[in-house]
Amino acid sequence: MARQDPITGESAGIMHLPHPIATLIPAPRSWRPASGHFRPDDLARVRVDAGVRDPSLAGFAADSLVAALGRRLEAAAPLEDGDVDRSPELRLAADPDLPTECYRLLIAPLGLELRAADRAGFAHGLATLFQLCAAHGHDGWPCGTIDDGPAFAWRGLLLDSGRHFQPVKSVLGVIDRLALYRFNVLHWHLTEDQGWRLEVPGLPRLTQVGAWRDEQAGGGRHGGFYTANDVREVVAYAQARGINVVPEIEMPGHCQAALAAYPELSCTGGPFAVQTQWGIFPDIYCAGREEVFAFLETVLAHVLELFPSVFIHVGGDEAPRERWHDCPRCQARLAAEGLQDEHQLQSWFIRRMGNWLALRGRRLVGWDEILEGGLAGSLPGAVVQSWRGVEGALAAARAGHDTVVSPTSHCYFDYDPGVLDLARVLAFDPVPPGLTPAEQAHVLGGAANLWTEYVPYGQLDRQLFPRLPAMAEALWSRPAVRDPRAFLDRLRRHDPVFAALDIRPGASSRPLWVDAAWDTGRSRHVLRWNLEGPLAAAVAGEAPAVSCAVQSMWALWTGGPGARPEDLPAADTEWRPVAGHSIEVDYGDQSLTVFTQLLVDGRPCGAPEVVELARHQALGRPVTLKPTFDPGDASRLTDGVLGTWRRDDGRWFSCAGADLDATIDLGGPVPVKVVLVRFLQDANARIFAPLVVHFHLSDDGIAWRHAGDGTHTVPDRQQDKVVVPFAVWPKDTARFVRVHAVSGLTCPDWHPEAGQPSWLYADQIVVRDQGGPTEP
Numbered sequence: 001m002a003r004q005d006p007i008t009g010e011s012a013g014i015m016h017l018p019h020p021i022a023t024l025i026p027a028p029r030s031w032r033p034a035s036g037h038f039r040p041d042d043l044a045r046v047r048v049d050a051g052v053r054d055p056s057l058a059g060f061a062a063d064s065l066v067a068a069l070g071r072r073l074e075a076a077a078p079l080e081d082g083d084v085d086r087s088p089e090l091r092l093a094a095d096p097d098l099p100t101e102c103y104r105l106l107i108a109p110l111g112l113e114l115r116a117a118d119r120a121g122f123a124h125g126l127a128t129l130f131q132l133c134a135a136h137g138h139d140g141w142p143c144g145t146i147d148d149g150p151a152f153a154w155r156g157l158l159l160d161s162g163r164h165f166q167p168v169k170s171v172l173g174v175i176d177r178l179a180l181y182r183f184n185v186l187h188w189h190l191t192e193d194q195g196w197r198l199e200v201p202g203l204p205r206l207t208q209v210g211a212w213r214d215e216q217a218g219g220g221r222h223g224g225f226y227t228a229n230d231v232r233e234v235v236a237y238a239q240a241r242g243i244n245v246v247p248e249i250e251m252p253g254h255c256q257a258a259l260a261a262y263p264e265l266s267c268t269g270g271p272f273a274v275q276t277q278w279g280i281f282p283d284i285y286c287a288g289r290e291e292v293f294a295f296l297e298t299v300l301a302h303v304l305e306l307f308p309s310v311f312i313h314v315g316g317d318e319a320p321r322e323r324w325h326d327c328p329r330c331q332a333r334l335a336a337e338g339l340q341d342e343h344q345l346q347s348w349f350i351r352r353m354g355n356w357l358a359l360r361g362r363r364l365v366g367w368d369e370i371l372e373g374g375l376a377g378s379l380p381g382a383v384v385q386s387w388r389g390v391e392g393a394l395a396a397a398r399a400g401h402d403t404v405v406s407p408t409s410h411c412y413f414d415y416d417p418g419v420l421d422l423a424r425v426l427a428f429d430p431v432p433p434g435l436t437p438a439e440q441a442h443v444l445g446g447a448a449n450l451w452t453e454y455v456p457y458g459q460l461d462r463q464l465f466p467r468l469p470a471m472a473e474a475l476w477s478r479p480a481v482r483d484p485r486a487f488l489d490r491l492r493r494h495d496p497v498f499a500a501l502d503i504r505p506g507a508s509s510r511p512l513w514v515d516a517a518w519d520t521g522r523s524r525h526v527l528r529w530n531l532e533g534p535l536a537a538a539v540a541g542e543a544p545a546v547s548c549a550v551q552s553m554w555a556l557w558t559g560g561p562g563a564r565p566e567d568l569p570a571a572d573t574e575w576r577p578v579a580g581h582s583i584e585v586d587y588g589d590q591s592l593t594v595f596t597q598l599l600v601d602g603r604p605c606g607a608p609e610v611v612e613l614a615r616h617q618a619l620g621r622p623v624t625l626k627p628t629f630d631p632g633d634a635s636r637l638t639d640g641v642l643g644t645w646r647r648d649d650g651r652w653f654s655c656a657g658a659d660l661d662a663t664i665d666l667g668g669p670v671p672v673k674v675v676l677v678r679f680l681q682d683a684n685a686r687i688f689a690p691l692v693v694h695f696h697l698s699d700d701g702i703a704w705r706h707a708g709d710g711t712h713t714v715p716d717r718q719q720d721k722v723v724v725p726f727a728v729w730p731k732d733t734a735r736f737v738r739v740h741a742v743s744g745l746t747c748p749d750w751h752p753e754a755g756q757p758s759w760l761y762a763d764q765i766v767v768r769d770q771g772g773p774t775e776p
């Protein structure tokens with residue numbers, strides 16, 4: 001069946017000719033075609049009508065189109081009565097009848113006219129023009145009128161500057177990207193356990209101490225903060241683009257950086273260090289001390305000076321109650337206020353701050369935890385941001401509170417695209433089912449949340465794109481159903497738009513699941529692929545093709561896993577088509593990396609799936625484990641398939657709270673030059689490298705000789721995931737190899753989950769009679 005484009009009314013066949021309007025993201029509300037064409041190459045200047053009272057608008061418009069046009073339009077003075085100038089120009093005209101944020105763009109043979117009532121409307125119209133100029137700057141545009149405006153008043157992105165600091169320039173770059181896709185809220189997460197980012201007069205230690213943390217990998221410190229001037233620059237830059245900056249100052253939890261600076265604000269008195277681990281931490285602001293409220297009011301008073309936003313976010317999420325439970329001051333507060341428990345104490349805390357803000361004309365925004373302990377009725381202007389599903393949004397709307405909807409399922413852009421893919425983002429509807437029309441009116445909109453635990457500022461684009469345009473579509477326009485395949489088509493036409501802002505997108509999805517197995521009888525690996533996830537389902541009916549590329553990876557033995565983006569095949573890789581659903585890899589004596597890629601219409605779609613295959617003496621040999629483990633998994637230790645950074649890739653053998661003690665029968669006496677076993681460490685997931693690995697050899701499985709111990713120097717506090725190899729070089733001959741990895745058994749004392757069982761993750765026990773890692 002032919003698909004009809006909602007904007008142009010044209011069928012899918014015609015869509016393949018790039019109709020300029022049909023490639024806009026988000027799709028505009030309406031398009032009325034007229035006769036004739038406009039040639040953007042002829043566009044000479046931008047002129048502001050006398051009715052526009054904003055003197056900066058002409059220059060702003062000219063500047064904002066430079067990257068799209070490759071030249072700057074002349075910013076001309078308003079025409080006097082009787083002046084005539086017939087060369088094509090962009091006219092900006094005030095139109096007070098248009099609602100806020102709306103614009104009308106007229107495309108006529110002799111020029112363009114952009115009409116709006118407010119700066120945001122002009123900014124959104126200019127974003128549309130930017131896309132048209134970047135993608136179709138040399139095509140003739142069909143004439144007609146775009147009438148456009150958003151479905152939702154809150155179209156946001158949370159930028160977490162706490163976990164990783166971004167320089168101001170990088171924050172401005174994020175605003176450019178938001179403006180390009182007509183977002184209107186930058187939710188700026190400024191305080192965290194791992195860093196306090198806002199300089200506050202009178203509280204110097206917040207930034208002297210709280211803005212810096214020790215780096216575990218390679219030593220050094222990570223940090224930075226924003227001065228008042230930095231903030232003013234960001235706010236003004238955003239305002240010019242129709243974007244409101246909503247600051248978030250977290251309370252009562254996620255504040256360990258502030259407590260490191262001022263430990264007297266805690267229940268216990270500290271001392272504390274700025275947190276170096278990701279997670280949820282027990283030390284929070286003491287609800288019993290008045291100094292805490294004096295402190296927070298000092299901070300917020302400064303925030304109100306810097307941020308004109310009516311909405312002020314105070315967090316409120318993930319605040320453990322244990323310190324309050326044990327603190328005499330908190331318990332005294334509880335009694336004095338007639339509160340039942342610590343949940344009500346949290347709600348009292350938030351209400352107190354909400355009232356303080358309300359007296360100053362601002363509205364408190366908090367994560368859905370602020371509903372716990374009873375928010376309703378007592379803080380009428382408060383806004384609830386729902387993140388743990390949409391239940392918070394439902395409860396808030398039913399209680400008469402405005403809500404911003406950003407569930408982890410659709411909105412967490414820190415997630416891997418294999419978990420949250422483009423199609424799922426596109427399917428997001430901020431209005432949860434089950435609300436009456438009156439309750440629906442409380443849904444202000446939605447937001448994508450970019451938490452940055454694993455996203456240093458140089459990698460923001462990889463995480464934001466291509467999902468950000470899909471979220472823009474979900475928040476700007478509200479058709480009942482969106483076709484992900486058609487969206488992919490339009491997204492492809494945004495390559496030149498991305499190029500204009502130097503945006504390098506990451507993957508849209510992980511559509512391929514590749515299962516690799518060693519076939520002992522045929523002495524080769526067999527890889528089977530399947531399509532996974534909503535985007536894969538969307539393209540599956542349209543004859544996608546899978547291709548593969550193979551690289552020799554002897555270098556593997558000196559490095560870690562190869563599944564880093566920078567190691568992926570270059571854009572011009574010759575993909576070899578795969579016939580059917582499996583690939584047989586017969587590579588003689590080589591260790592290899594196999595890349596498989598889904599192609600749609602001949603172009604790569606989603607991330608390649610990477611399989612690293614190690615050829616060695618123990619391949620396919622039986623493994624016996626000391627009891628307590630499911631023996632089914634043990635074959636992973638000798639299947640020749642290395643693990644990736646994703647611990648759930650099915651390629652790691654894992655065990656919790658126990659040593660790994662494995663014996664391999666090599667089938668007969670075999671020369672053993674080197675034995676190597678690789679472990680994953682991911683402290684945030686309770687996975688630690690073993691303390692030591694003991695290696696033994698035997699000819700009969702009864703009498704054992706010690707072949708050496710493997711140790712390592714990776715700190716257990718290291719935040720990054722790391723693969724730790726343990727090797728010995730026996731240069732012996734043996735039939736049996738025993739590997740005993742000694743686990744720490746539980747998470748260390750400093751860990752957020754101290755005392756809980758820790759995990760060992762091993763992917764492969766490699767036995768080689770030649771090659772392999774060099775002996776130190």
Ligand code: ACM
Nearest residue numbers: 317318367387449
């Ligand atoms: C959140 O993700 N903790 C709001």
Ligand code: ZN
Nearest residue numbers: 267286327330
């Ligand atoms: Zn306390």
